[in-house]
Amino acid sequence: MFLSKINLYNFRNYRKVSVQFGSKMNILIGHNAQGKTNILEAISILALTKSHRGGCEANLIKSGEEKAIIKGRVKTRRILNDLEIQMMDGNKKIQVNSDKVSRLADYISYLNVIIFTPDDLELIKGSPSIRRNFFNIELSQLSKTYLNTYNEYNKILKTRNEYLKLLFTSSIADKNYLDILTDKLVEKAVIIYQERQKFIEQINENLSDIFFDIAGERSLKMVYETNIRFDSFDDVIIKKEMLAIYKKNYEKELNYKMTLYGPHRDDFSIYLADVNLKNFGSQGQQRLAVVATKLSEIPIFERVCNTKPILLLDDIFSELDLTKRKKLLKHINNDIQSIITTTDLKNIQKKYLEDANIYIVEKGNISRK
Numbered sequence: 001m002f003l004s005k006i007n008l009y010n011f012r013n014y015r016k017v018s019v020q021f022g023s024k025m026n027i028l029i030g031h032n033a034q035g036k037t038n039i040l041e042a043i044s045i046l047a048l049t050k051s052h053r054g055g056c057e058a059n060l061i062k063s064g065e066e067k068a069i070i071k072g073r074v075k076t077r078r079i080l081n082d083l084e085i086q087m088m089d090g091n092k093k094i095q096v097n098s099d100k101v102s103r104l105a106d107y108i109s110y111l112n113v114i115i116f117t118p119d120d121l122e123l124i125k126g127s128p129s130i131r132r133n134f135f136n137i138e139l140s141q142l143s144k145t146y147l148n149t150y151n152e153y154n155k156i157l158k159t160r161n162e163y164l165k166l167l168f169t170s171s172i173a174d175k176n177y178l179d180i181l182t183d184k185l186v187e188k189a190v191i192i193y194q195e196r197q198k199f200i201e202q203i204n205e206n207l208s209d210i211f212f213d214i215a216g217e218r219s220l221k222m223v224y225e226t227n228i229r230f231d232s233f234d235d236v237i238i239k240k241e242m243l244a245i246y247k248k249n250y251e252k253e254l255n256y257k258m259t260l261y262g263p264h265r266d267d268f269s270i271y272l273a274d275v276n277l278k279n280f281g282s283q284g285q286q287r288l289a290v291v292a293t294k295l296s297e298i299p300i301f302e303r304v305c306n307t308k309p310i311l312l313l314d315d316i317f318s319e320l321d322l323t324k325r326k327k328l329l330k331h332i333n334n335d336i337q338s339i340i341t342t343t344d345l346k347n348i349q350k351k352y353l354e355d356a357n358i359y360i361v362e363k364g365n366i367s368r369k
Contacts, residue, residue, distance in 0.1 A: 001112060001307040002337040003043060006072045010065040012038040013364040022357040024334045027348065028341045029369075030361035036341040039361070040115065040312045043339065046072045046083055047111040047310075048137060049094060049104060053119070060087055074111050076307055081110055104151075105144045112141050112301055112309035116294050116316055123293070124278050124286045128267040135196050135266070138297060142304050146195045153188035157259055160185055165257045185262065186242045190235055192263040193226065197233045200224050200268065203296045211272075211292040214327045219273040220289060227265040287319065295331050311338040317347035325349075 002023040008014045013035050028036045041060075044052045051060065061068040067088040074081050086093040094101045101107045122130050140147040160181040167173045200222050211220040228245050230238055245261050246253070253260050270277050270289050277286050294311075301309040311332060317325050329352055332338050341361075345353065358369040 001076045003310055004073045004075055008042055009069040010062040011042055011068045017366055019366055023337050025356040026339045027356050027358045028361050029345055034361045035364050036361045037314050040314050042070050043312055044113055044115055046070050046085060047113040052115050083110055105147050108140055112305060113312055114294050114297050114309050115312045117314040120290045121286055123290050124270055131268055132266055139195055139199055149188050149191045156185045161258045164253055168254050168257050182246050186239055189262050190238045193238055194233050197224055202300045206296040207292055210295050214324055215288045221271050223269050223271055225267040228261050308336045313340045315341055317342055
């Protein structure tokens with residue numbers, strides 16, 4: 001899979017720009033605040049329909065304009081698809097080959113991306129919601145079943161929370177309906193738990209080796225931390241434990257007027273030699289652990305989707321010494337498309353620059369070097 005071109009209209013600081021990308025390494029070079037990261041953001045929106053940076057979507061539209069448009073051409077196994085996302089008045093219009101797409105599950109996976117940004121340190125240091133968001137973004141690209149199930153789970157969760165509030169305030173509300181909602185919630189939760197556990201197992205197949213290659217330290221692993229303890233992730237065991245937890249904590253959830261247990265309270269941690277990097281890792285270890293985690297996803301995408309994803313790497317070389325930069329570059333090889341931002345080409349060895357497409361980014365303009 002590779003993105004051959006992208007066109008932006010009134011997106012962030014770009015009025016109108018078109019970039020042709022190569023199928024191997026592409027490097028966007030420029031000073032800070034020139035628009036390099038905005039290109040990566042536009043690609044991530046084209047892939048996921050929303051920005052990895054979060055924030056108000058109205059800010060994606062260039063100041064003074066009413067609408068922003070992102071267009072891209074993607075080649076996957078000799079098939080070309082033209083993707084387009086229009087943003088206006090808080091609404092999005094999504095198209096594939098000029099045909100409107102209404103369901104997110106019908107769109108996600110046309111363009112698979114793995115993104116690394118400096119903010120991804122929050123994947124270790126930040127709140128559990130950031131790590132759950134990581135689960136959801138990656139798994140939604142890998143599995144339509146996960147995406148649909150997760151959306152259905154959230155709808156049921158919202159209804160169950162509303163009904164808990166009603167039960168708290170009303171003496172005539174029927175608890176049997178809560179039991180029905182609980183059964184439906186558990187049915188969806190089983191799939192989410194199993195998909196997340198399988199994803200972590202797949203990441204751990206490569207994580208320690210990649211981290212050792214780059215950082216020279218062994219025994220890095222990701223650990224799934226659910227707020228319900230399961231002896232295994234077998235369907236029957238998950239369902240049994242969840243129903244027991246909800247029954248035991250009915251009064252507690254009623255008082256809090258919300259669902260306190262389930263995959264919407266999940267978390268995970270990354271350990272180096274049995275030490276939690278969140279509490280004891282240096283910033284350098286944390287940064288490389290996140291990089292290794294992202295790189296560990298490549299074979300998963302290749303196996304599940306039968307194609308490699310596109311790597312979007314924002315300022316990945318900063319704060320890395322020369323040795324670690326060299327080791328990292330070995331994993332960003334020529335059989336996968338990468339789009340990399342940097343302020344200085346000195347960060348990248350000459351042998352990699354020979355086959356790379358290099359672009360100069362300056363004040364919302366992009367030119368080929």
